[in-house]
Amino acid sequence: MxxxxxxxxxxxxxxxxxxxxxxxxxxxxxxxxxxxxxxxxxxxxxxxxxxxxxxxxxxxxxxxxxxxxxxxxxxxxxxxxxxxxxxxxxxxxxxxxxxxxxxxxxxxxxxxxxxxxxxxxxxxxxxxxxxxxxxxxxxxxxxxxxxxxxxxxxxxxxxxxxxxxxxxxxxxxxxxIKYSEDGNNLYQNLIYYIEEHLEEVLTLDVIANEFFVSKYHISHIFKDSMGISVHQYILKKRLFACKEALLGNANISEVYQSFGFKDYSSFYRAFKKEFGVSPKEFKDTKFELKAQCLGAYKKDKIR
Structure with a gap:
């Protein structure tokens, strides 16, 4: 590119x-x-x-x-x-x-x-x-x-x-703003980094090496700022990215691999836990709703 x-x-x-x-x-x-x-x-x-x-x-x-x-x-x-x-x-x-x-x-x-x-x-x-x-x-x-x-x-x-x-x-x-590991700069930079690297390996060790601070310190700052762990936040960001991709009619197997999930079973379990339906059920339901909306739109145009 x-x-x-x-x-x-x-x-x-x-x-x-x-x-x-x-x-x-x-x-x-x-x-x-x-x-x-x-x-x-x-x-x-x-x-x-x-x-x-x-x-x-x-x-x-x-x-x-x-x-x-x-x-x-x-x-x-x-x-x-x-x-x-x-x-x-x-x-x-x-x-x-x-x-x-x-x-x-x-x-x-x-x-x-x-x-x-x-x-x-x-x-x-x-x-x-x-x-x-x-x-x-x-x-x-x-x-x-x-x-x-x-x-x-x-x-x-x-x-x-x-x-x-x-x-x-x-x-x-x-x-x-005086830079401090305890200030908002570290938290904001962490957010930016995660958003730009969702498709890559994002372990706490990897992120800590990028910031040159301990992973325990990052965990503490993130939990205080967000209320959830770094791992939970990354998982949610990946799941919502997959959800958006499925709305665009992307292929399920391509989606979960593109956003850092190692296998379909772990993606399936996480997706269903987060959204209450399986990836296929979500994709099929959204497709049916789109088709219904399109059909209703065409009928209105004919009238």
């Missing part, structure tokens, strides 16, 4: 759109670029590579998960140290005119930009969980841009604005 969304690198430093442009680059052996500036805001999301970034007269080493905001008319340059290594990044360009339109909706959209202007802090760092959420949002936006689904333009506008406000929220939280 990501390969299809990859853009060919270009040295173009002007926008083709009046509002915004977003790209996913994955390159090797790129020539060293020159220092430059442009008349729009650039969000640079660093995914992978041996790269530093120069902004005006300072140079910063980049690490995966870093987000850089470069204001208009600010000299900058990506300094590639090892061009043979994969160099992956997202680049989001936003015009000043589009920023003015966002300002009319809410000043909250421009919090990050104002922060950079006031402090000169161009870079924010993210843990792996927070950055996974950002990546999911960006890839979802790119899929919408490259697709042809109904309501495409509306979804793109919602996606770009949602991404911008998400970035502003991150920098606001970093400035106003």
């Amino acid at each position: 990501k390969k299809n969304l990859r853009a060919e690198f270009t040295k173009r430093q002007y926008m083709l759109s009046e509002d915004f442009e977003i790209y996913y680059y994955n390159d090797r052996n790129l020539p060293q670029g020159k220092i430059h500036m442009h008349g729009y805001h650039e969000f640079y999301f660093f995914l992978e590579g041996d790269v530093s970034i120069r902004i005006e007269d300072q140079i910063w080493e980049l690490r995966p998960g870093d987000i850089v905001l470069i204001p208009p008319r600010t000299y900058h340059q990506a300094v590639i140290h090892d061009s043979g290594r994969p160099y992956r990044r997202f680049v989001l360009w936003i015009s000043e005119e589009y920023c003015n339109q966002l300002r009319e909706l809410s000043e909250d959209y421009l919090y990050f930009m104002k922060h950079v202007s006031d402090t000169g802090e161009y870079i924010i760092h993210n843990d792996v969980i927070a950055f996974n959420t950002i990546q999911a949002k960006v890839f979802g936006l790119l899929e919408e841009i490259h697709g042809q689904r109904f309501g495409k333009n509306v979804r793109i506008a919602l996606g770009i604005n949602g991404l911008i406000i998400h970035l502003n929220r991150i920098i606001y939280d970093q400035r106003h």
Whole structure:
């Protein structure tokens, strides 16, 4: 999927759109670029590579998960140290005119930009969980841009604005909420991680390793915040995801395997306990209801 969304690198430093442009680059052996500036805001999301970034007269080493905001008319340059290594990044360009339109909706959209202007802090760092959420949002936006689904333009506008406000929220939280393993950040990041990895192995040990904290501490924080265990929450999320997929007429065997259930018997027992019917009974009942509704609709049309 990501390969299809990859853009060919270009040295173009002007926008083709009046509002915004977003790209996913994955390159090797790129020539060293020159220092430059442009008349729009650039969000640079660093995914992978041996790269530093120069902004005006300072140079910063980049690490995966870093987000850089470069204001208009600010000299900058990506300094590639090892061009043979994969160099992956997202680049989001936003015009000043589009920023003015966002300002009319809410000043909250421009919090990050104002922060950079006031402090000169161009870079924010993210843990792996927070950055996974950002990546999911960006890839979802790119899929919408490259697709042809109904309501495409509306979804793109919602996606770009949602991404911008998400970035502003991150920098606001970093400035106003002191990170603590006992605070909401750990709980929220845990929720994000589970939602993005439902189809993968999600044991408490795996999650604890991702957060670099003990599994007992995660269990305690989660139980206090949600009132149920991590395992119970993951199970419920998977069951409701399967339920939604069955509503879309997906195949039962494909559904339970897609959302982390090892075998049908365990899926069957959990599904029936949660919803009171078996997966097949639920699927058949919903199909019959849809058919009845469709039949009633056709009769009304004939009348």
